[in-house]
Amino acid sequence: MNLGELAGIANDSEVTGFAIDHRKVVRGNVFGAFRGSRFNGEDFIGEAIANGAVAIVASPDAKVEGVPHLAADEPRKLFAELAARYYAPYPEVVVAVTGTNGKTSTVEMTRQMWRMAGHRSASIGTLGVTTADDQVTTGLTTPDIVTFLNNVAGLKKLGISHVAYEASSHGLDQYRAEGVPVRAAAFTNFSRDHLDYHPDMDAYFAAKMRLFDEVVEPGGTAVLWTADPKSGQVIEHAMKRGLNIITVGPDAETIALVSRAPTPLGQSLVIRFGGKEYKLSLPLIGAYQAANVLVSAGLVLATGGEWAATLSAMGRVAPVRGRLERAVISRAGAPVYVDYAHTADALEAAIEALRPHVEGKLITVFGAGGDRDAGKRAPMGEVAARLSDVVIVTDDNPRGEDPALIRSAIMQGASGATEIGGRREAIAEAIRLAGPKDIILLAGKGHETGQIIGNKVFPFDDAKVARECAA
């Protein structure tokens, strides 16, 4: 494809790909020069051209000499549109999920349910790119636009027809996942997170609403969890765009969750659909996992799924790595669960999921990530202290911060908690304390296999460490 065809200008330079990092530019690439949080990409335009860039996508006031300047007030958006044209074609069915918590679980369960219906499917998100045969990590929840388009186009080449991806607020704000027609978009919930990046909760919410305002295709479908206080506003955004609407939740119109009762190995649900009630035995514990499964079902229905097959698929979903994963049972007989709760709302959901299964004490071990929203730390401490019987505050990924200061911010909210810095020592102590009727929750790191201290990553996997400490 040449630049003229791609950008609608008179230029026959051959385009060989797209890059947003000048160090990755090779001859024939289009370079996107963006103003970021650490660098101004425009400072690298000269070097990108020297490396062989044939055009630059940048702000109208950027300085570009020698190759066409494709200018736009929102250069990331223009770049995404052009790159999407270049990397096409994509799988026929693509859906996206946003929300503070539950994105990874929902895309992963949607992938599983499509597969059970006979489709070749994939998910893209915090766990990486997952297909029936493979899982490859990308490092970010919503990868950068070039990686994203390459991955989605690569899935098409592999014969995959159905893809569900996570649209994080950072990703939406930075136009990291655009240009691929999105048939349906789901909203799981909204609560505090990422206020290190977004100026306030309104800005955080607005970033998420781009999914419904701009990203989902005209005539597409919005799938909404209606028990969230923000769902009414999301419906307004969806209606403004004229989208089809599928509602899911306790009082929802499309899929209503009539009742829910915990069972030893999962939960038993009564669901209403099309005026009829159905019983469903779900092999996962916790209200939050039921919510995510039902939203996934909404996405499957939105993309042509039959109700009977979808209902049967819900009963067969496999657990998602690091989301209420039972890692081991201690020698004393206490089950140890690993969960990715890293917001106050998620901690509450994880603790409440385990509570019906605890006869003795619920012991919660958690911390908070460094260089991330500091305002969520005390509220996380408060939730853990209020809902658990024993709380141990430890380190998560301190990154560039002093771990003692992160712990002390959590301790401000966590009255009566014990503080043990080393995560392995904290896990060992919880296991030492637990009796046969107790349950241990290790929250915050879920599937992660490393602990980021400074700018180094040290091997650390909560489930593995729990097994070692329990041995």
Ligand SMILES: CC(=O)N[C@H]1[C@@H](OP(=O)(O)OP(=O)(O)OC[C@H]2O[C@@H](n3ccc(=O)[nH]c3=O)[C@H](O)[C@@H]2O)O[C@H](CO)[C@@H](O)[C@@H]1O[C@H](C)C(=O)N[C@@H](C)C(=O)N[C@H](CCC(=O)O)C(=O)O
């Ligand atoms: C704050 C943030 O989101 N930053 C992301 C963002 O960086 P940025 O646009 O601000 O980039 P920058 O480093 O200031 O550089 C500006 C531009 O100059 C370019 N550059 C820079 C240096 C150079 O030598 N040459 C060059 O060309 C860069 O490629 C970039 O285009 O775009 C980069 C490329 O896409 C990301 O790698 C980077 O993620 C950082 C590392 C990060 O930690 N992000 C986290 C917070 C994140 O995005 N998390 C979300 C949410 C998680 C969730 O809730 O699930 C996620 O989706 O993962």
Ligand SMILES: Nc1ncnc2c1ncn2[C@@H]1O[C@H](COP(=O)(O)OP(=O)(O)OP(=O)(O)O)[C@@H](O)[C@H]1O
């Ligand atoms: N529907 C939900 N409601 C409340 N809490 C939830 C819900 N789904 C998941 N959680 C909590 O959030 C944690 C993370 O879940 P998941 O990874 O699916 O969310 P995510 O939105 O992908 O998170 P991230 O922002 O890190 O990508 C879970 O381990 C659980 O504690």
Ligand SMILES: N[C@H](CCC[C@H](N)C(=O)O)C(=O)O
């Ligand atoms: N254990 C993690 C969870 C982070 C989740 C991630 N999605 C983010 O906030 O970027 C941390 O805070 O380091």
Ligand SMILES: [Mg+2]
């Ligand atoms: Mg995720």
